[in-house]
Amino acid sequence: REEKEIPFAQPGSRTHVYAITSGKGGVGKSSLTVNLGVAMAGQGMSVGIVDADIYGHSVPGLLGITAPPTVVEGMIMPPEAFGVRAISMLPFKPGGSAEPVAFRGPMLHRALQQFLTDVWWGDLDVLLLDLPPGTGDIAISTAQLLPGSQVVVVTTPQTAAADVAVRAGMLAGQTHQKIAGVIENMSGFPCPHCGEPIDLFGIGGGQRVAEQLSAGLSADVPLLGRIPFDVRLREGGDAGQPLVLADPSAPAAAT
């Protein structure tokens, strides 16, 4: 069948597209993608999220979305919560024994393409894609389908997390994508008793990734922000009630 165009890949598109990546799971990439989207929507932007993290696919849960998308006249209508429209490649958390589902490269590419052509997103200011951790088919398909998309790399302060985050970010060199920047998550926070910084997950990972990607890609890759460890972020995520904490620099800088 004739191939539909992807609105966000057209020259005139004013939608800023960001592909959120990480080196490994558990650094808070999905939570951050959702909270960033909700923060931007809170600032009046029209925001969409594609959950392409087929291993984690936690975006609907993080937004409290339980209903599947509806289809109207051949277009998929994305569910909306907290001002953000979100579509997931696996709309529900694995519940029965029939999950997880077998995915193969070309199928992933077509599924991603469909989410970009057959979903009624409306006029978006920002489209965020929650990618799987690491470097894989989905990251490459994203670059092919959305060449103007910018990469955001998420890491924790730990050196080990930073090193794999650098590898994930270096893919942008091969896909000719710009890296919008690095976000360090689960950074230190002040002790509630004595006020001294508690660095649970080491120090300096974010800066390390920004420096190594800047060097490796001969580009200026900034550290966009540092989000402290805060159990309220986890509780909000568990309850499907995204929490926007004070990291205004990240959305502002990212746009």
Next chain:
Amino acid sequence: REEKEIPFAQPGSRTHVYAITSGKGGVGKSSLTVNLGVAMAGQGMSVGIVDADIYGHSVPGLLGITAPPTVVEGMIMPPEAFGVRAISMLPFKPGGSAEPVAFRGPMLHRALQQFLTDVWWGDLDVLLLDLPPGTGDIAISTAQLLPGSQVVVVTTPQTAAADVAVRAGMLAGQTHQKIAGVIENMSGFPCPHCGEPIDLFGIGGGQRVAEQLSAGLSADVPLLGRIPFDVRLREGGDAGQPLVLADPSAPAAAT
């Protein structure tokens, strides 16, 4: 084909079998299973681990195991690391786009059965099964194939985690399994500056689960131990170098 016997389900078996469960992902159940196994092996016990957590399957990585099992005369030889023999239903982390794989109930049951009949475990003092979070086919199959297995419930101190952990533990009432006890993970730790307790993940979840399961099952379900949040546990896990911290009460109590 004629059905082989499961050595651990035989009346004379002296292998203590524990099924490690949780209410939701991310509470440290797999890390704990591995560290518990390594601790017991360190005390001179012969220990085996079945990684039945098809959603997480992190056991091989946590033990630094990269080689697949070998097959000798129709028996699967489990890889060994840190004194523990471990077999995984998905031996490698999803790398290519062909993962994750479709699993269905009866197939899961047969796969689990095969790991109990066709693996050359040797004479085990302890067999640990890392179950998927929640209540599902694998938990039920475990109870059917290993009726003598005892359940260990892992939670964090948070009430939300505790509540879903109670639900997972209550399954033991229907499967007629004994609950060996509850382990609270990511408990408070002293501030490195002022020594006051930092409770990142709330307080009291472990005790709450033990009390509610004791009431719900009319049984004495003890809180076996509390493992503090310690970033060295996470770093050890990431490096495939399991760390045994001071929680001697848990293995001792569990056996």
